[in-house]
Amino acid sequence: MDILKNLELKIAEAIKHFKEQLAGIRGGRPSSKLVEDVPVEYFGQKLTIKQLGSISIIPPREIQISVWDRNAASAVLKAIESSNLNISANLESSLIRINLPSLSGERRQELIKVAKKEAEEARIKIRGIRDEINKEINRQFSACARGASASAGKGGSASAGEEKKISEDDKFKFKEKVQESVDKTNEEIEKILENKIKEIEE
Structure with a gap:
């Protein structure tokens, strides 16, 4: 029917x-799910971080995002900082580092x-x-x-x-x-x- x-x-x-x-709520350990679906405004398009770069977890509490297009890195950084995740990130060329404080x-x-x-x-x-x-x-x-x-x-x-x-x-x-x-x-x-x-x- x-x-x-x-x-x-x-x-x-x-x-x-x-x-x-729930993926947008951080847990005790870093997870790529925390940031992968964060929307990014890039050249008039709304994309997600996972569409713009690769995400790696560096123990114990670091997330690294390697942005494929260097020109998109600042847009990704802005999206992270303006999200409701309450996390800070650092940009080094096309690499974004996020260090998560312990909860x-x-x-x-x-x-x-x-x-x-x-x-x-x-x-x-x-x-x-x-x-x-x-x-x-x-x-x-x-x-x-x-x-x-x-x-x-x-x-x-x-x-x-x-x-x-x-x-x-x-x-x-x-x-x-x-x-x-x-x-x-x-x-x-x-x-x-x-x-x-x-x-x-x-």
């Missing part, structure tokens, strides 16, 4: 957005709160998708039922049950499938959040 396919696409998009939001206990708790907020927003988004899909199921069922009644009123030979594309039983089955997908997605959100919290606490 197209409705359930639409559900899968919307959920996948919501999870992708959730992961992207204090207080800062870790702040970041965990931000991660939990993102998870709650993701759950709210999923609930909204569920409600939207259920309304569409109801709409299609009602439209089919009205069509069947109109056909019967004109002397059509098909019964209402035969005319419906979505029977009442099917309507509830589809809604059950929707809820199953939502429950599974909420479990996935919780696992992603747990992994992020572990990353912050490292």
Whole structure:
């Protein structure tokens, strides 16, 4: 059913957005995910850092970005410094160095709160998708039922049950499938959040 396919696409998009939001929250160890999707304005185009250079991790707390086009290096540096990552970077020719300070206990708790907020927003988004899909199921069922009644009123030979594309039983089955997908997605959100919290606490 197209409705359930639409559900899968919307959920996948919501999870992708959730992961992207968490990637922007730094953990206890440096990660390329922290900076790779930072948007960069370059010659009228909006690109990401991973499209403009290679990212390396230098233990214990350094991220290096080797910008392929030297002319783009200053734009990458500006993008990092103007992002909401609260990190500073140094530019040496086409190489950008980011030294991440260790996280204090207080800062870790702040970041965990931000991660939990993102998870709650993701759950709210999923609930909204569920409600939207259920309304569409109801709409299609009602439209089919009205069509069947109109056909019967004109002397059509098909019964209402035969005319419906979505029977009442099917309507509830589809809604059950929707809820199953939502429950599974909420479990996935919780696992992603747990992994992020572990990353912050490292």
